[in-house]
Amino acid sequence: MHQFYNNAAIHQPSAKLFDAVDLSAQQFVSAVLVDYVFRMGVNPRFVAKAAETSPAEMHRFSQQELKELDIVWEADNFEPWAIEPYGGGVVAFSRSKDKSRMATAFCRKDKVPRLLITGPWRFNEGELRQIIAGLGGIEVFGQQFPKEALSVRTANKAPAIEVSMARFSLAAIDTAKTAGTSISQYGPHVYWADFDFRIAKEGASRALAIAFRNCI
Structure with a gap:
């Protein structure tokens, strides 16, 4: 050019x-x-x-x-993290390039870091709960959490999965080996593509640090 x-x-x-x-x-x-x-x-x-x-x-x-420069475009890839005020605090968020999925990091009064993944999903809330029950657990930025840390709730009139990430390490984000895939299932179960999110690392550690210091 x-x-x-x-x-x-x-x-x-x-x-x-x-x-x-x-x-x-x-x-x-x-x-x-x-x-x-x-x-x-x-x-x-x-x-x-x-x-x-x-x-x-x-x-x-x-x-x-x-x-x-967004010359190549992959719909499932997530954009760099950003922050915005919410309630009495701050949330960090990253959207897929086609805007169909969103990851939101926040904490409540209990100060536990949380990650909310919103659809679209191929399953309703009941089916998602059954699938989660069969998972070995979930991996977020290279850090593993048991399936008990996952819950299903409604967000914007659609099913959403919330991950409670006790003892989450911000420092581990930049050193995580799972650069392309930030969230995926682990355990003795068959790989399930619906749990494969290519959430960006770009801006994650800074945005999440701000969100986890300013709980909603």
Whole structure:
């Protein structure tokens, strides 16, 4: 990827070929490109990368840039963590890129860290409880919790799973080996894809620390 250009300008880079109308047209094209990229869900910095690369060069995006600029898009992947006020405290949250699932970290008066996962689920509340009863437990950011730490409740008129995470370690988030999969079942049971959430690590330790200091 590189700048858009005019052939005449390439062959005669120092020639006076552009007037005020041309300059206005160039700005109009830039505006159209930024608007198009934004509408496609890509970070507008994509256009900036092109603008800073000369026509004689070619910028090839790294895997990190592809993710950071949302050039590649995986619906199930979760976005970086953020915080927002809720009740008398603060909650940390991360949504899947298609906005269909959400992870919310918070604590109540008992100060126990909690994680709430909202759907959509393929099962109703009763079916989810039966499935949880058959789990060996759950793993959150590389830390294991027994199935007794899980409960099912309604959130926004839909089933949700809440994980009570006593002795949860914020320091373990960044060192967790499960970088791609933050929440998954463990134990002697068959892998169940519905419990596989690719919750982002980005911003997690800081956002969760704030939420767990400001219980709702």
